[in-house]
Amino acid sequence: MASTVIGAGITIEGEIATDEDIVVAGTVRGKLTAKDSVTIEHGATVEADVVGGSLVVGGALTGNVTAQERVDLQSGARVIGNVKAARVTIADGAQFKGSVDMDV
Amino acid sequence: MAQTRTATGARDASDARIGSAARVRGRIQGQGNLLVEGHVEGNVTLRGDLTIAEGATVTSEAISAQAVHIAGSLEGNVTASGAVRLASGARVRGDLQGSSIVIDDGARFSGKLDCEFDLPPELGGASQGEARGRASNVSGARR
Known part of the structure; x- marks a missing residue:
């Protein structure tokens, strides 16, 4: 069970920081930082720079992403921004515009 | 919107939770x-119920929601369309407005209460229950 959940009807404009994980099903504008996993669910809208341990995107994300471990863009995801992580997957059906930096 | 996953742990797709390790600065x-189990700085406007759990801190100029249940620490004014409850252990500084307001034993509160209610005719002095009362300027700590 995720420690922090931004429900589908909720909009947060500002800064969210957590030492644990976070699931976004609603809207976040600003900045999103988590020590553990960040999940942006299908239907969610995030216009923010995201820093996390790992990141799974199924929804819409505009912003730059930095993950300690990995970034997975699922089918249906729509991502505009630069992605920096050691491991990155982009599933068939994901839309992505930006650069990928795997630090090679 | 249908909930596609139960892994979120939320009771409902539209429910939200700020975990104890989380800090939000901005507008919700x-x-x-x-x-809210963590820390929130900023205004909260909800069409739903707000719960400020034990150990949580909320600093806000304005909070508006339906029912508001406070067991943690709150600095700010609350406008509730439903009931407001300050549970034992709550620390609240600010003005409260709600359809009903409950302050449990052990809650600490400093601020104004605005809760319209009908006075019984023998207290209000008016017949036919026309009298209305309003509690205000309540300040104090219980325990």
Whole structure:
């Protein structure tokens, strides 16, 4: 069970920081930082720079992403921004515009 | 909107939860219930119930929601369309407005209460229950 959940009807404009994980099903504008996993669910809208341990995107994300471990863009995801992580997957059906930096 | 996953742990797709390790600085608005276990700085506007759990801190100029249940620490004014409850252990500084207001034993509160209610005719002095009362300027700590 995720420690922090931004429900589908909720909009947060500002800064969210957590030492644990976070699931976004609603809207976040600003900045999103988590020590553990960040999940942006299908239907969610995030216009923010995201820093996390790992990141799974199924929804819409505009912003730059930095993950300690990995970034997975699922089918249906729509991502505009630069992605920096050691491991990155982009599933068939994901839309992505930006650069990928795997630090090679 | 249908909930596609149960892994979120939320009771409902529109429910939200700010975990104990989380800090939010900014504006929170929307539909659904919100449970705050962590720290929130900023205004909260909800069409749903707000719960400020034990150990949580909320600093806000304005909070508006349906029912508001406070067991943690709150600095700010509350406008509730439903009931407001300050549970034992709550620390609240600010003005409260709600359809009903409950302050449990052990809650600490400093601020104004605004809760319209009908006075019984023998107290209000008016017949036919026309009298209305209003509690205000309540300040104090219980325990």
